[in-house]
Amino acid sequence: MYQVMNGHSGGSFLRWTLVLQLLLCGSGVYTTDSTKNCKLYSDSESERKVLNRLEPLAHKNFTLEITNEAESYTYVFQLCGDAWGVPGAGVVQLDNKQKESKPTVIGRYNATQAYGGSDWVMLFYRDGETYDGHCSKEKRRAIIMISCNRDMDVGKIGSVLEDRKRDQDCFYLFELDSSAVCPPLQSKISPGSIILIIGVCIVAVYLIGGFLYQRLIVGAKGMEQFPNYAFWVELGNLSADGCDFVCRSRNREEAPAYRGVATEPLEEEPEERDDHLLPM
Secondary structure, rough: HHHHHHHHHHHHHHHHHHHHHHHHHHHHHHHHHHHHHHOOOOOHHHHHHHHOHHHEOHHHHHHHHEEOOOEEEEEEEEEOOOHHHHHOOEEEEEOOEEEEOOOEEEEEEEEEEEEEEEHHHHEEEOOOOEEEOOOOEOOOOEEEEEEEEEOOOOOEEEEEEOOOOOOOEEEEEEEEEEHOOOOEHHHHEEOOHHHHHHHHHHHHHHHHHHHHHHHHHOOOHHHOOOOOOHHHEEEEEHHHHHHHHHHHOOOOOOOOOOOOOOOOOOOOOOOOOOHOEEEE
């Protein structure tokens, strides 16, 4: 009975482990290949690197609603994915006053252009649906300006500008803030500071470890708990002697009080004995 239950629980454990590994692997592939869904208008290695910087923004729908007296629209943007579930659409426009109307495709992610600087990325989605009566009935296109903002991972999309009062090259402009396009922070610690920090850490480990060893293992008390106490005392004495020898300028011997007195010790005079003068 125990073997059956143990085999059953072991099989369940292996099955759930396999499922978890598959999910993790699938998630990794899904995240890594997300920006590859975008097809560049003209294949370029530099543009592909710019797209890879936007990886944290993948698989997120960004929605913006614009309402005025005459019109009310909702715009949906997704990086290298189907915005609002429309196949191939990167940016779509929804008419809030005509709920039953189908979304208008402004730009497609299979016609992408990407340009970037140190702290910004400009994304182009081309080949949208044609204008009805503006811009010489050319195809719509969307421009998404993504700027660096270290205070937020992903901000809200905003500032829609539709420039259609021209004969050609009309566009929709969107703005988005994100830390994904921010340059990496440069370390402000100098090599000397790093060496100093390492030195302080070594000294701290030496003092704390030596103190614990002397107290707990050796059983030392008082100042003898200091690691290598005898060595440091001797080193201090030697350092003091060396400083005294190098830095002091006065002579080692004391100067005599009078010049006429010789510094050599006086010879001991023989003791005069007068024992022969005493009466016998």
